[in-house]
Amino acid sequence: MGNAATSSITYDLTDDERELAGMVRDFAETVVAPQAYEADRTHTLPLDVVAQMGEMGLFGLPFPEELGGQGGDYFALCLAIEGLGRVDQSIAITLEAGVSLGAMPVFRFGTDAQRQELLPDLLAGRALAGFGLTEPEAGSDAGATRTTAHLDGGAWVINGAKQFITNSGTAITRFVTVTAVTGQRNGHKEISTIIVPNGTPGFTVEPAYDKVGWHASDTHPLTFADARVPEGNLLGERGRGFANFLHILDEGRIAIAALSTGAAEGCVEAAIDYARQRTVFGTPLATRQHVQFTIARMQARVHNARLAWHHAARLRDAGAPFKVEAAIAKMTASDAAMDNARDATQIFGGNGFMNEYPVARHYRDSKILEIGEGTTEVQLLVISRALGLEG
CATH class of the missing domain: 1.20.140.10 (Butyryl-CoA Dehydrogenase, subunit A, domain 3)
Structure with a gap:
């Protein structure tokens, strides 16, 4: 495979961007592509490939160096995702979701303590995280969220269900961030986001879906039955989750x-x-x-x-x-x-x-x-x- 006429590195990129695109393209050809069929056939996310992506710095591309990132931008991340998507969409979506839905909410809305605790492993590819928004009755209409969370003795108590959550059940998944109704404001639902570590009692990662495609991508439904997490696990301002x-x-x-x-x-x-x-x-x-x-x-x-x-x-x-x-x-x-x-x-x-x-x-x-x-x-x-x- 490979055609100079169709290569992404012939577009108007800086020298650093060309180098990144070429590096990812080589990695995709030599490491990702050879395992794609078997990973798809067995519905298995190859964590060794994820680890190599972490070592290359791909999960840290758009984050500051002081947090363990590469000091790049979102364009650089997208270059890497495009290069991987060319040969294996499951691997590409693992990176996309790991950054955009896993690490980025913590970076954008987390406290300094949350960033320092959670981001280093996420940006190094040593850990993954999911974002629980979609529900059985709330897809494009995310405002229809039914999952609830209320405070009880300094802890959030969460009840509800999420579906189609990427990177939520791997061996290196650290937590999921979930949207939940935490009250009412001006007659409307107050929706907040809360960090729920994997292994929290009452939080169950259900068996993986049998999907049409993206077979090697990790995707699960989640259920919460009186799952309790500390009040400090609120991510961002209360009521600003949506x-x-x-x-x-x-x-x-x-x-x-x-x-x-x-x-x-x-x-x-x-x-x-x-x-x-x-x-x-x-x-x-x-x-x-x-x-x-x-x-x-x-x-x-x-x-x-x-x-x-x-x-x-x-x-x-x-x-x-x-x-x-x-x-x-x-x-x-x-x-x-x-x-x-x-x-x-x-x-x-x-x-x-x-x-x-x-x-x-x-x-x-x-x-x-x-x-x-x-x-x-x-x-x-x-x-x-x-x-x-x-x-």
Whole structure:
């Protein structure tokens, strides 16, 4: 695999960014790709690969050096996620969720004590954390949260359930941060976020899901039955949990767009290689104009997706508003991933239906990119509201 024409490092990057993209690409080719099929087949997150990612500093990319990070920015993180998503979406989402949903809320909203206690291991890849927002009755409508927490004798007592929580049940998962209704304000639910360490009595990580894709990614439902944690485990200001999460979600959409772009590019590269090698009626498949045009359209999708997430990430790192641009990037790139996976699988024919081929895994994996961290319909809602089309 590999095509200079489709390589992410041909875009307008700084020297440091080119070096990072090249390093991750090499790691993806030599370490991640060879284990992807077996990890997918056995539904196993390879913690040795996660450890190597930690040693490379990938989990610490957008965090200050004084906290154990690499002193980079969100753009650098997204470069790494794109490079991994090209060969294995499960590994890419492990990094994305580990940073955006695991470490970033603590960094943004935690106290100094919480940062010093929790971030060093998260940023080194020695530990993972999950973010429990989604519930059986609260997905895109996160304001419908039913999980509750009340104070009792200096402790939060939590009851409820969460679902689809990434990185919540691995051997190195340290805690999950959960949203919970902690009271009422002005007739509305007061939603706060609370850190719940793994092993807390009353907190149960239920058996992993049997998913369509992302088989090597760790994903569980969670239940809380009078789970008690110290009052100091409140993350951020009481009642600001939902608002804080929306900010985290906006950033996460850029990262999912980067992952989607990597997946879309991986499909292009696989389709090119296969079309050149596969002979049909005496000639390479790549000589057929229909195949050429299909791959050309696939490459155009990659290009547009990458420009979209680059723009959103640069805005975010410059401190400029980026909510709408993140929504556009997430929608554009997730569409590209799904469309390219479908087209690449068609080019592969019967082989595209075999899980040993990466396009088959991309075909299964890419659908969730149109759903997770805000469905396509939610992105359209964000964009249309920005255009003044409310009501």
